[in-house]
Each structure stands twice: as structure tokens, then as C-alpha cells.
Amino acid sequence: MGHGGRAPPGPDLPPADRPVSALPQHRRPPQRDPGRRLRRGGLREPLPVPGRRRGPRHRHRPRCGPRRRPRRSGPRRNAPAAPLRQARPGVGRCEVVCFTADHDASFADLDESKARLVLDVWTDRTAALSRLPGVDQVFCFENRGAEIGVTLAHPHGQIYAFPFTTPRTAKMIAAAADHRAGTGRNLFEDLLAAERADPVRVVLSGEYWTAFVPFAARWPYEVHLYPHRRVADLTELSEPERAEFPGLYLQLLRRFDRLFGEGLPPTPYIAAWHQAPRRDGAELALHLELFTIRRTVGKLKYLAGVESGMDAFVNDVSPEAAAQRLREVAQ
Numbered sequence: 001m002g003h004g005g006r007a008p009p010g011p012d013l014p015p016a017d018r019p020v021s022a023l024p025q026h027r028r029p030p031q032r033d034p035g036r037r038l039r040r041g042g043l044r045e046p047l048p049v050p051g052r053r054r055g056p057r058h059r060h061r062p063r064c065g066p067r068r069r070p071r072r073s074g075p076r077r078n079a080p081a082a083p084l085r086q087a088r089p090g091v092g093r094c095e096v097v098c099f100t101a102d103h104d105a106s107f108a109d110l111d112e113s114k115a116r117l118v119l120d121v122w123t124d125r126t127a128a129l130s131r132l133p134g135v136d137q138v139f140c141f142e143n144r145g146a147e148i149g150v151t152l153a154h155p156h157g158q159i160y161a162f163p164f165t166t167p168r169t170a171k172m173i174a175a176a177a178d179h180r181a182g183t184g185r186n187l188f189e190d191l192l193a194a195e196r197a198d199p200v201r202v203v204l205s206g207e208y209w210t211a212f213v214p215f216a217a218r219w220p221y222e223v224h225l226y227p228h229r230r231v232a233d234l235t236e237l238s239e240p241e242r243a244e245f246p247g248l249y250l251q252l253l254r255r256f257d258r259l260f261g262e263g264l265p266p267t268p269y270i271a272a273w274h275q276a277p278r279r280d281g282a283e284l285a286l287h288l289e290l291f292t293i294r295r296t297v298g299k300l301k302y303l304a305g306v307e308s309g310m311d312a313f314v315n316d317v318s319p320e321a322a323a324q325r326l327r328e329v330a331q
Helices: 112-130 167-183 187-197 239-258 307-311 319-328
Strands: 064-065 093-098 137-144 156-164 202-205 211-212 221-225 268-272 287-292 292-296
Touching: 064 211, 093 112, 112 137, 112 156, 112 239, 167 187, 187 202, 187 211, 202 239, 202 319, 221 239, 221 319, 239 268, 239 287, 239 319, 268 292
Parallel strands: none
Antiparallel strands: 064 093, 093 156, 137 156, 137 268, 202 211, 211 221, 221 287, 268 287
């Protein structure tokens, strides 16, 4: 449920079949250290990244490597077998992507060439992790800000390779299947076409991509960025689509940072790539979801009873007003 009692017409409508949880190998309370840096030693073994070179002038290129405390690997838990209690060994990968060596920067501070390198890393790791035995879905994302729970101030993102289709993705696939059965068309193509035809919620667009606030946005400021051509994952993007993405994405991030005025702490956000799983993902469309939990200056959007208990979201900002505000802060 979005602003004004809106029901999402798209991929989040059907319920998930069953909950899925993962136990981290190491538990510790979040303690944020603003000076904590992601050095070479912060990655267990840095992986090769596209375009990487040696030497001082290449020190700001992205780096990628496994997390020291992965959440998706480990031995099987000792639990009695039962139909309603199933445990499996932790299969998959958790990796960290360091965007730049500049500790005080953010993704929005990158230039287009460096943002393109990060896109290339996401693409390269998506291809490599998708080939691993037992991996079904690859999720590239960034959490930014202490309000989100980030404890490492250095600009970085993560990549999870799941051994299952995640519940959110399963909802999208089910909704797309229902839409296909009822209309003979693809749900995501219809959603994008509708937003482009009536651009009241469109934030920005280019020749190959469009960013819009969804009709039933769950968060105060939430933007979905779609390529105009439906593809399953990052590996299927064409060169023109890859070339245009960095400029548009950097514009979005910089607008998020200007939402609440100058001189304030950076806007906390989550940026999440939705990619098709290896199984049953033919109807899914690659897209990026970007949102903040900050609803106004000094105030956060907390998930209270109806959101946490019933998964029914009450939004403080109408999607149309959010889109207008994001257009106003363009420079």
C-alpha cells in the first residue's frame, strides 16, 4: 500500500511462498568507526577486475574480493530434520567491491569513467558467480550511511551469490507470470511503457534508460532505473546501454544528496540491482532500485506495525511529489 491507499500494480503484489533466513558466521553489534578504511587487507584475496592496471595513477580503480565474514557460507546447522524446519549448507559467495581508494569520497563523487569501471566489475562478477555450482541468483548492491546500518565508512558495495531465488524476486516472477497469463505481455515492459507515456513520475531519462518513482512507492524517495530494452541481467547490456548508464546514475545519486539541502549529512540510501535468477527468471527485467529511509530533514522513515507486521507500507510523500522534488534538485 503506497500513498493514498495505492496497491502496487506490478511485481510486489503476490506474497512470497516461504520465509528464508541466513545466519552469519560471526555476530557482533554494529559499531561504526568513521575513520575505518577498507585497505588491501580488508579483502581476503582481491579478485581481478576489468581494466585494472598497476601504478600510482590507477590507485583509484575499483577492487573486489570476498568478505572476511561471509553470510552465505559455512557448515550445516545441527537441527533435527522436520518438514517445516529445513537447513542446508551455506552455499554461495559474499564479495566486497571497493569503489575507490579515496576514503572520504562516495559513489556520487566518481567521474563517469570510474563509475563505468564499477559497472564493469558488477557485470564481470555477475557472470563469474552465476557459473558457480549451486548459485541461482546474483545480487549487487550498496548500503550508504550510518542510518542504514553501515559500519564501514569507506565507499564500497557488496555482491551476494544466493543458492536460491530470494523471496522478493519470487514475488516479481509470480506477478510477471500472472500478467503474462492475463495479457500475453511482459509486466516490466508494460510498467516502463506506462511511465514513459505519462511522465509525471519520471525523474530523468536518456536514449537507453529511464528513471521514475513507482506508482506505489514504499519509501519517501524511491527511484527505479530501467534500460528501455528488457534484459535479464547486467551481462546482457549492450555497449551503448553501458556507456549511458554512468552519467544517469551519477545524476540520480547527486540529486539524492541535494534532496534535503546543503550542509547536512549525506543522504543514506540503498541501491539494489534486480537481476533474473538462473531458474524461472525469463520474465524478469534488469533494473536498479534506489531509495532512502530519510523522509525529511532530521527524520527517518521507520517501519512500524503495518509495515513490519503486515508488509503494508504507508508513505509520507506522494510518488508524484517525490518525482517533482527530484527534478527540482537537478543541476
